[in-house]
Amino acid sequence: MSFDDLVKSLDLAAKVRLLTGASAFTLHAEPAIGLGELRFSDGPTGVRGLKFSGGRVVSLFPNATLLASSWDPHALYEVGGLLAEEAMAQEIHVVLGPTINLHRTALGGRLFEAYSEDPLLTGKLAAAYVRGMQDNGIAACLKHLVANESETERNTVESVVDEATLRELYLLPFEIAALDGGAWSMMAAYNDVNGSPATEQHHVINEVVKGEWGYPGLVMSDWFATKSAAPAANGGLDLVMPGPGGPWGEALVAAVHQGLVTEDVIDDHLSRLLLLAQRVGALGAERSWPSSLPRPDSAVRREQLTRLAASGMTVLKNESDVLPLDRSVRVALIGRHAVETIGMGGGSAQVNPPHQVSVATGLSELLDVTVVDGVEVRTRPVPSRFLTDPVSGVAGIRATLYDADGAVLEDRFCPRSTTMVGMDDDFPGTVASIRLAGRVGADGPVELGVLGVGSWTVGDASFSLEADGHGFGEEVLTPPLWTGRYDVAPGFLFEATVTPALPMGLFGLIGHSTPRATVDVIDDAVRAAAAAEVAVVVVGLTEEQETESVDKSTLRLPGAQDALVEAVAGAARRTVVVVNAATPVLMPWLSRVDAVLWAGLPGQEGGHAVAAALLGDIEPAGRLVTTFPAADGAAPAWSVTPVDGKLRYDEGTFIGYRGHYAERAPEPAFWMGHGLGYGTWEYSDVRLAAGDSPAVTATVKNVGARRSREVVQVYWQPDEADEPVRLVGWSAVTVEPGESALVTVQPDERLWRRWDSAASSWRRLAGGGEFLVARGLGDIRATVSGK
Ligand code: BGC
Numbered sequence: 001m002s003f004d005d006l007v008k009s010l011d012l013a014a015k016v017r018l019l020t021g022a023s024a025f026t027l028h029a030e031p032a033i034g035l036g037e038l039r040f041s042d043g044p045t046g047v048r049g050l051k052f053s054g055g056r057v058v059s060l061f062p063n064a065t066l067l068a069s070s071w072d073p074h075a076l077y078e079v080g081g082l083l084a085e086e087a088m089a090q091e092i093h094v095v096l097g098p099t100i101n102l103h104r105t106a107l108g109g110r111l112f113e114a115y116s117e118d119p120l121l122t123g124k125l126a127a128a129y130v131r132g133m134q135d136n137g138i139a140a141c142l143k144h145l146v147a148n149e150s151e152t153e154r155n156t157v158e159s160v161v162d163e164a165t166l167r168e169l170y171l172l173p174f175e176i177a178a179l180d181g182g183a184w185s186m187m188a189a190y191n192d193v194n195g196s197p198a199t200e201q202h203h204v205i206n207e208v209v210k211g212e213w214g215y216p217g218l219v220m221s222d223w224f225a226t227k228s229a230a231p232a233a234n235g236g237l238d239l240v241m242p243g244p245g246g247p248w249g250e251a252l253v254a255a256v257h258q259g260l261v262t263e264d265v266i267d268d269h270l271s272r273l274l275l276l277a278q279r280v281g282a283l284g285a286e287r288s289w290p291s292s293l294p295r296p297d298s299a300v301r302r303e304q305l306t307r308l309a310a311s312g313m314t315v316l317k318n319e320s321d322v323l324p325l326d327r328s329v330r331v332a333l334i335g336r337h338a339v340e341t342i343g344m345g346g347g348s349a350q351v352n353p354p355h356q357v358s359v360a361t362g363l364s365e366l367l368d369v370t371v372v373d374g375v376e377v378r379t380r381p382v383p384s385r386f387l388t389d390p391v392s393g394v395a396g397i398r399a400t401l402y403d404a405d406g407a408v409l410e411d412r413f414c415p416r417s418t419t420m421v422g423m424d425d426d427f428p429g430t431v432a433s434i435r436l437a438g439r440v441g442a443d444g445p446v447e448l449g450v451l452g453v454g455s456w457t458v459g460d461a462s463f464s465l466e467a468d469g470h471g472f473g474e475e476v477l478t479p480p481l482w483t484g485r486y487d488v489a490p491g492f493l494f495e496a497t498v499t500p501a502l503p504m505g506l507f508g509l510i511g512h513s514t515p516r517a518t519v520d521v522i523d524d525a526v527r528a529a530a531a532a533e534v535a536v537v538v539v540g541l542t543e544e545q546e547t548e549s550v551d552k553s554t555l556r557l558p559g560a561q562d563a564l565v566e567a568v569a570g571a572a573r574r575t576v577v578v579v580n581a582a583t584p585v586l587m588p589w590l591s592r593v594d595a596v597l598w599a600g601l602p603g604q605e606g607g608h609a610v611a612a613a614l615l616g617d618i619e620p621a622g623r624l625v626t627t628f629p630a631a632d633g634a635a636p637a638w639s640v641t642p643v644d645g646k647l648r649y650d651e652g653t654f655i656g657y658r659g660h661y662a663e664r665a666p667e668p669a670f671w672m673g674h675g676l677g678y679g680t681w682e683y684s685d686v687r688l689a690a691g692d693s694p695a696v697t698a699t700v701k702n703v704g705a706r707r708s709r710e711v712v713q714v715y716w717q718p719d720e721a722d723e724p725v726r727l728v729g730w731s732a733v734t735v736e737p738g739e740s741a742l743v744t745v746q747p748d749e750r751l752w753r754r755w756d757s758a759a760s761s762w763r764r765l766a767g768g769g770e771f772l773v774a775r776g777l778g779d780i781r782a783t784v785s786g787k
Contacts, residue, residue, distance in 0.1 A: 063345060118657075221237055347549060359611070417509050447483050634665055671776035683701075707735070718768070771784045
């Protein structure tokens with residue numbers, strides 16, 4: 001039977017039922033038409049599975065900016081394939097990623113999930129990821145459509161973006177990943193765009209995406225983002241997530257009966273859902289799932305994740321070739337991020353990995369290392385540093401979920417000391433209360449506490465914790481907390497019970513030792529640095545800054561980390577700084593250190609990857625995917641705070657390097673595209689072939705001492721007024737020392753288009769202008785006139 005026949009065989013109510021999820025991450029099956037249950041999982045740094053937390057152990061991948069720093073579509077194709085394996089191992093059909101919003105301002109809390117400030121780089125890498133995943137019959141989901149670049153007031157903010165900017169910048173990655181990558185699904189965002197919710201965007205979804213691009217795939221809502229029945233259904237939204245409740249159901253059936261929505265519109269949504277189901281093998285006979293896929297802690301997965309992480313790491317500075325480190329060198333390894341390396345950002349991208357290798361562990365396996373903990377890096381206490389499950393003794397806590405009669409619904413181990421209850425909704429009843437328990441792995445004075453919205457009982461104390469914001473982000477992903485000082489004996493069991501105030505919520509236990517005085521920590525670091533040949537200081541951000549639901553307010557490193565680096569640099573013979581963060585940070589100490597390695601959020605094998613990069617076992621051949629401003633505010637777009645509910649994208653298409661190059665912002669600390677690797681390069685014979693969108697060729701010679709990978713980047717500055725410089729293509733080559741290679745870069749035609757708002761159509765920009773062949777626009781190697 002054709003889709004049409006299948007759809008027509010169902011009555012209206014049966015059709016509409018299928019257009020809202022059945023649970024947090026599943027869809028309804030419909031045996032009458034051979035439709036099986038479709039199962040979704042979050043990506044993009046690992047396939048977490050059907051539970052928000054407390055779910056199965058899965059591989060934790062390097063974060064999106066680190067993967068993108070490879071500028072390597074082959075690497076992203078590989079990532080898509082590996083994520084598909086992780087999905088197949090769990091019988092998941094759809095992985096919710098890649099995130100292809102742009103780095104409009106460095107303050108965006110979720111930039112760690114997205115690739116770059118550049119639409120071409122983002123689109124091309126996303127297309128490769130999509131192909132890698134979908135070649136295995138697992139659907140990718142491009143998110144979040146569209147103009148969703150920051151988190152402040154994220155459920156209500158209206159992004160105000162002119163049509164040219166929307167199309168030339170923010171829609172371009174979706175266009176490339178949908179057309180070149182053939183993505184099978186997309187997710188409509190939380191925010192409004194130019195007056196209507198992203199989930200009701202007739203213009204964007206119906207006219208541009210499904211109309212002009214001819215996109216045949218499915219558009220689902222972000223979780224709880226759908227605000228209406230008829231306007232959303234008519235606006236092109238195909239599927240409401242999650243379910244089973246929500247604004248469609250009977251209201252949409254009624255809207256059809258009232259003539260507000262035609263049944264053809266419903267049929268189109270359902271046909272798109274059936275196409276998705278067919279593509280992932282959930283229509284007709286259920287697909288067979290492979291049985292022997294690599295486990296998250298298998299040697300093969302560890303090699304893949306180490307290599308992918310290390311090769312995206314980026315050498316920002318390397319005076320006198322202090323890197324790669326000699327294996328005989330005595331190292332003082334300093335910093336909280338050295339001992340507790342941050343492998344992932346916060347929010348829905350989190351997964352439960354089998355382990356997270358710290359830099360201290362990774363480097364100590366290969367070198368003579370003295371490890372010194374660093375200064376505090378958080379303002380909110382982390383859920384737990386040293387609580388263990390009273391049942392298994394493993395790091396984490398035990399959560400027991402009860403119904404209203406006191407019967408146990410589930411008893412689970414929570415590896416992150418938190419549990420997300422409402423989203424894990426496959427319980428046999430409603431959760432009325434939760435008992436959390438953890439054994440304290442220390443004695444003496446400690447700080448213990450709880451987090452989550454509800455009524456708590458902790459020992460003899462009873463109190464309520466309330467959220468200070470509204471919505472999924474504020475109440476659930478960054479819930480309120482309470483802590484108290486305790487003096488505990490070894491093996492103390494800390495227990496708390498909560499009656500949740502929200503149907504869904506994040507609940508957890510907090511536990512850590514009382515922090516040491518900063519001055520003592522820095523003294524210890526200085527002593528260790530002075531005694532070593534090289535000091536390696538690992539600094540960075542945490543999930544307090546790099547998270548869904550919250551934006552940053554500064555690019556300064558949290559806590560006294562800058563003071564720590566300054567002090568170490570003053571005492572050490574050589575200082576190498578490793579930055580464990582996904583997005584730009586300020587480096588006031590830059591001129592006083594010898595080398596800086598940007599390490600991103602390197603995933604479960606982070607420490608091994610940093611060690612391999614520092615020693616040169618794997619070349620950290622990354623190039624920045626976003627421009628690092630030199631100071632807070634020194635960027636073409638900065639504020640993420642809506643004014644009267646509106647966030648105006650007034651900088652137009654001049655974000656990131658485009659705006660800096662046009663002198664709309666001061667010279668940045670580092671340009672997008674910057675990255676030294678371990679090679680030294682000479683460029684010659686840079687030429688432009690004739691033609692409408694001409695290819696650029698260059699000969700690159702590796703005059704350094706090591707085999708290295710060069711990324712030849714071509715930017716174009718049009719002659720026309722008010723047109724920013726733009727990346728039009730790139731090509732990478734790996735060259736032995738002393739050898740040369742001829743590189744051809746074929747610019748992408750789509751960067752020659754300009755949206756003519758008056759005519760409501762594209763027009764081609766005049767040729768001419770200048771091609772800049774550059775290693776980031778701070779290091780332009782050749783300029784060629786366009787013809
Ligand atoms: C996020 C999405 C995610 C969804 C499901 C939302 O909060 O914005 O990116 O896929 O939750 O977890």
